[in-house]
Amino acid sequence: MISEVIAEDKKQAFLFCNEAIVRGALEADVKVVAFYPGSPVSEILDTFFQISEQFGVKMEVATNEKVALEIVAGASMGGQRSLTAMKSVGLNVASDTFFSLGYTGVNKGCVLVFADDPYCHSSQSEEDGRFFAENSFIPMLEPSDPVEAKMMVKAAFEISEKFGTIVLIRTTTRINHQSTVVPLEPLNRTDFVPGKFRSYNKKYSTVGSKARELKLKMLERRDKIKAFFETSSFNSIQEGSSPIGIVVSGVSYNYVKEVIDKLGINPPILKLGTTYPLPTDLIRKFIKHLEKVIVVEELSPYLEKHVNVLAKDYNPGLEVIGKGSGHFSEALEYNIPIVYNVFNQVFKTNGDSNYDSILENASKLKSILPIRIPVFCPGCPHRATFWALQRALGGKSNEIAFINDIGCYSMLLLNSMIYPKLHPDDLLLAMGATLGTGSGISLASQEKVISVIGDSTFFHAGLPGMVNICTNEEDVVVIILDNSVTAMTGQQPNPGTGYGPSGAKKTKIEIENVLKGIGFKNVVINDCFNARNSITPFKKALEGSGPKVIISRGPCALWNDRNKRKRGEKIQPFYVDNSLCRKCHTCMRDFYCPAITMEEDIKEFTDENGKTWKGYSSHISPELCDGCGVCSIVCPYTDHENRTEKDVIKPFTRKREVRHDL
Amino acid sequence: MTCGVGGQGLMLVSNIIGLACAEFGLNIRTAEVHGLAQRSGSINTHIRIGENVLSPLIPYGEANVLLGMEAIEALRYCEYLEKDGVIILNDYMWHPVQSTFKRVQNPDEKYITFDNIRSQLEKLTGNIHVIDALDLANQAGHPLTSNVVLLGALARVEGFPLTLEQLNQIIPKVVPQKAINANLAAIKLGYNAIK
Numbered sequence: 001m002i003s004e005v006i007a008e009d010k011k012q013a014f015l016f017c018n019e020a021i022v023r024g025a026l027e028a029d030v031k032v033v034a035f036y037p038g039s040p041v042s043e044i045l046d047t048f049f050q051i052s053e054q055f056g057v058k059m060e061v062a063t064n065e066k067v068a069l070e071i072v073a074g075a076s077m078g079g080q081r082s083l084t085a086m087k088s089v090g091l092n093v094a095s096d097t098f099f100s101l102g103y104t105g106v107n108k109g110c111v112l113v114f115a116d117d118p119y120c121h122s123s124q125s126e127e128d129g130r131f132f133a134e135n136s137f138i139p140m141l142e143p144s145d146p147v148e149a150k151m152m153v154k155a156a157f158e159i160s161e162k163f164g165t166i167v168l169i170r171t172t173t174r175i176n177h178q179s180t181v182v183p184l185e186p187l188n189r190t191d192f193v194p195g196k197f198r199s200y201n202k203k204y205s206t207v208g209s210k211a212r213e214l215k216l217k218m219l220e221r222r223d224k225i226k227a228f229f230e231t232s233s234f235n236s237i238q239e240g241s242s243p244i245g246i247v248v249s250g251v252s253y254n255y256v257k258e259v260i261d262k263l264g265i266n267p268p269i270l271k272l273g274t275t276y277p278l279p280t281d282l283i284r285k286f287i288k289h290l291e292k293v294i295v296v297e298e299l300s301p302y303l304e305k306h307v308n309v310l311a312k313d314y315n316p317g318l319e320v321i322g323k324g325s326g327h328f329s330e331a332l333e334y335n336i337p338i339v340y341n342v343f344n345q346v347f348k349t350n351g352d353s354n355y356d357s358i359l360e361n362a363s364k365l366k367s368i369l370p371i372r373i374p375v376f377c378p379g380c381p382h383r384a385t386f387w388a389l390q391r392a393l394g395g396k397s398n399e400i401a402f403i404n405d406i407g408c409y410s411m412l413l414l415n416s417m418i419y420p421k422l423h424p425d426d427l428l429l430a431m432g433a434t435l436g437t438g439s440g441i442s443l444a445s446q447e448k449v450i451s452v453i454g455d456s457t458f459f460h461a462g463l464p465g466m467v468n469i470c471t472n473e474e475d476v477v478v479i480i481l482d483n484s485v486t487a488m489t490g491q492q493p494n495p496g497t498g499y500g501p502s503g504a505k506k507t508k509i510e511i512e513n514v515l516k517g518i519g520f521k522n523v524v525i526n527d528c529f530n531a532r533n534s535i536t537p538f539k540k541a542l543e544g545s546g547p548k549v550i551i552s553r554g555p556c557a558l559w560n561d562r563n564k565r566k567r568g569e570k571i572q573p574f575y576v577d578n579s580l581c582r583k584c585h586t587c588m589r590d591f592y593c594p595a596i597t598m599e600e601d602i603k604e605f606t607d608e609n610g611k612t613w614k615g616y617s618s619h620i621s622p623e624l625c626d627g628c629g630v631c632s633i634v635c636p637y638t639d640h641e642n643r644t645e646k647d648v649i650k651p652f653t654r655k656r657e658v659r660h661d662l
Numbered sequence: 663m664t665c666g667v668g669g670q671g672l673m674l675v676s677n678i679i680g681l682a683c684a685e686f687g688l689n690i691r692t693a694e695v696h697g698l699a700q701r702s703g704s705i706n707t708h709i710r711i712g713e714n715v716l717s718p719l720i721p722y723g724e725a726n727v728l729l730g731m732e733a734i735e736a737l738r739y740c741e742y743l744e745k746d747g748v749i750i751l752n753d754y755m756w757h758p759v760q761s762t763f764k765r766v767q768n769p770d771e772k773y774i775t776f777d778n779i780r781s782q783l784e785k786l787t788g789n790i791h792v793i794d795a796l797d798l799a800n801q802a803g804h805p806l807t808s809n810v811v812l813l814g815a816l817a818r819v820e821g822f823p824l825t826l827e828q829l830n831q832i833i834p835k836v837v838p839q840k841a842i843n844a845n846l847a848a849i850k851l852g853y854n855a856i857k
Contacts, residue, residue, distance in 0.1 A: 014684035178718035179692045181684045254716035336721040358723040362741035372758035374703035594702045
């Protein structure tokens, strides 16, 4: 909660880790922040979004992670403490600039928080970003909980200034998405005083001979930081009584501590918080007299490889237990049961917890459960767009190649069975990749290519692909799903939204103007909530050859509903008039709104021509319905334009309450 | 462990508990679900309170209470409940779109029922409290206070480390001004719903 993040008079607060990171940055007197949202770090942006103005922090919601990193690096060079945060795949996007910054260094404290996502809770790949640190020679700290995350953010600013380099804080989803009671320190904010870039007399250029010179300096810097980390309080050796030791970092530390309590064992533990450069003297000292060492870390064997290398010289007989030995997996995230099972085996403790049988029993009980997969919200513009697109395809579904991208519409692939004509699980790679891969498929294969991309993704990574499609006259139909915000990550504004932090007005970039500027002719704009009217433009776009662009426009339901509530407008649900419903299920088929379910009992209805319709009616849950009214457009027995008493699906009032203006 | 469907207000429940823990000197760790799964998906929050708690995730078979805001989702996380643990089960079903998809293919293949779920959960424990939270929330003055009704029921469970009075002190700090009374009424109705 914001009031906890900014509390001045408290000694401790209940904070979400992403809030604790913000608090740490505020306590460190951060002056400039920039982000592109991405789970699991979006709430760092969201929190700053609400408070940046109040604390005199200059904030930008950047077009992508690379720009965000460049903004904070530039701000540091310009004399301000700065911070950015991104998800692991965001660091991929930023990596070009990132590696150069390893060479050039920065000026004032500059911190980059990046989060890996073991288990792919909301990412397309399970990367281990720790190798970015090793590859870039940029120091990295790894917290194991929100308390440490806050401490490390503060320390990172100091380290950054001491050694003149950006500092990484590496988290994982289970770190970012946990809450606990966090000690607070005073905020002690100072006024914003503009820096003097030229007066610092520092150079940040790297190429050729300059780069070769900087590389050697960077290695020297690495060695100095390593020596500094040898005595860092973020690393600790906890003495124990067994010849089997534990090396651990990050969230796994919590699992290790609880498991050794459960099993009643007392092994020595080396907890590492500075994971690049590693304090190798400390590790060496720790492993020297051990018989075995268990390395507990999620994802790749990063620490494990270093322990193996050090053991070769300092304790060749050491048995290293981890991923190489087959005890731990390089996939997915860990928990207490996973660590418990390995420790129980290695320490031969005969522990009485039987997690496997609990899981087995539960899985029998759960055999009756239906699946529940995330879907478009009630009122989502995408549902209307894809209903119309499926209609437009008719029987041609095998003649098209549908290319998906990153955003809420990625959920299509999870629900491919309910979008049978699109085959939306065929291809989805990365932000903006729909355009390049779409071009490639159109060159290589005979299908008509449809590439979909959201508005935020369009600005983030879509522009080069769009320019490429235009100049090369690719035979690709691009559908831009413009819902006005970066919806999936929590409806943050993007360049097309028109406002920024604390609601301040920003220049709204119109997508159609961008397209016109690139050189696309005849850009079609669909009002996607007017779903039936979208079918013909889709059909036309699929005819002929050459690049075509359709903007399918309608605001994100979550965002729009929030705005409606702020404006004091009621959200008016629709209902199915059961006395008229023909039980044809059209409102469900190909549409599948979470607010619409099928009734449990068979009902009958005789129409004015004496025809009897028997079956299960549909039902709209008023507490879930968002009032978009698209189901009433889909319904063949509703005249949505004139709205009469004979309509099957009706709003509780006559007026259609869908707003397209923003 | 609390569970339900994205959008039901689980986060408010863990927030009230967490703030109360901070206020009254208890150690707490929670693990929450954000992002993709929130879109009408299955969600849960791990809540662990106690001196030696470090892991944000509850180990299987060690949750004292399973609070199901939606019945299907209560069964989905049943592996977390300890032997003979307490289940607070909202008498509410939200059928997934994927089930409606199946019914459109075959309309006579009905949705799973509340009783189907309950009988599975009864194989795990005899301590199930079924609460019609929506009904009590409406009585309290606002249908969206179902989550706080269930929090009230949780406060009644033996061994739960926070009292109703302590939770009552936190509620005005986290809900909008005009919703304070409805939420205070809701938590009380929930508390009294368990004998």
